[in-house]
Amino acid sequence: MGKEAKTNAMRLLERNKIPYEVLNYECDEFIDGLHTAEATGAPVEQSFKTLVMQGKSGQFYVYVVPIADEVNLKAAAKAVGEKSVEMIHVKDITKITGYVRGGCSPLGMKKAFHTIVHQSAAQYDKIYISGGRIGTSIALSPEDLMKVIDGAYADIIQ
Template identity: 55%
Template sequence: MGKEVKTNAMRILDRLKLPYTLNSYECKEFIDGVHIADMLGQDPAQSFKTLVCSGKGGGYYVFVLPVARELDLKKAARAVGAKAVELLPVKEINAVTGYIRGGCTAIGMKKQYPTVIDQSAGEFDRIIISGGRIGSQIFLAPDDFIKATGGSYGDILAEM
């Protein structure tokens, strides 16, 4: 087996000397995070997805939340000081982030956009995020994620 090819996210974590563990799994195309967590026997509350939004006045924002939960757009807008935000259409993800759907992570995007991770991440010693490509995961401490993204914690989840 060959050496793992590093993604932008992994290179940034290495450069910042932030510890992480890499997990690879077999997956040829996009499968939602809940199914991935199920397939790998992981807690969906500890597995986080990355959603990119655009602001009504322009600009992009990144929100990171548990895979089984939904983003509250009003809470998200408040968290970044925007009047309103809306989810970025899937066809625009690569152009804005440099990543593809299912392999998008807030670490190492084309530009560093304002990033908010749901406050529930603080309940875990380590969270699971995309490694920057489909079939790749990164396990890291939530505070290290904040350091790598310049992000902040916030209340961004829709009520269940």
Template identity: 65%
Template sequence: MAKEAKTNAMRMLDRQKVKYEAFPYECDEFIDGLHSADLIGAPYEQSFKTLVMEGKSGGYYVFVVPIEKEVDRKAAAKAVGEKAVDMIHVKDILKITGYVRGGCSPLGMKKPYPVVFDASAGGFEEIYVSGGRVGLTLKVPLAALLKVTNGKLADITMK
């Protein structure tokens, strides 16, 4: 059996000696988080998507929200001390993060951007996030994710 190719996200966790579970699945192109969760049998409320936004200041921010929810841009901006934040263009994802759409992980981006996890993640010991490529999800302890990404929890989703 071929050994799984490590992604930047996995290497980052390995360097920090964080135990995680990898869930590869068959997928040729971008699918949304709900379909990804279905393919690996992960609970929706414990599965999170990674969104990258640009603030008015020109800085980039990473928001990790439940797959079934939408980010509240005002709350997200407030969480990072910006007047406003907007989604980056799909064409810019690879250039900014080093990842492709559907494979964007909060771990191991080209540069360390501020990371905010929705407060709902605090209800779980482990959460599911993208593993850094389409077709790979990682189940990682939340405490380790917060530490490795230097992230924080905040209410950043629409009610």
């Protein structure tokens, strides 16, 4: 089998000597996190999606939330000290993050944005996040994730 092409997320983890596991799944286009967890066999409660929002100030923020949950916009804004935040448009994802919809990882974006991880992640030994492209997930410890992102835990779901 050929050598796997690394994503920016994987390169960042390797540069920081952080252990991770890659889970690949068959997928040609965007599928939601629940289907991704089903495809990889990852536990739903330990699977997290990456959302990018823009605050009233114009700053961008990254939110890592359980795949089955919705973000509470008021709590998300409060967590980063903004009056309000709103989701960026799908068409802007690649321009802002360097990733495509369905393959957006909180690791290795074009810039390091302040990232809020839902507090439930802290209770697990391992969480599952996007690997930086459609068809790839990464499993790693939430503590290791926090080591390489500008992040904090907060209760940001409805």
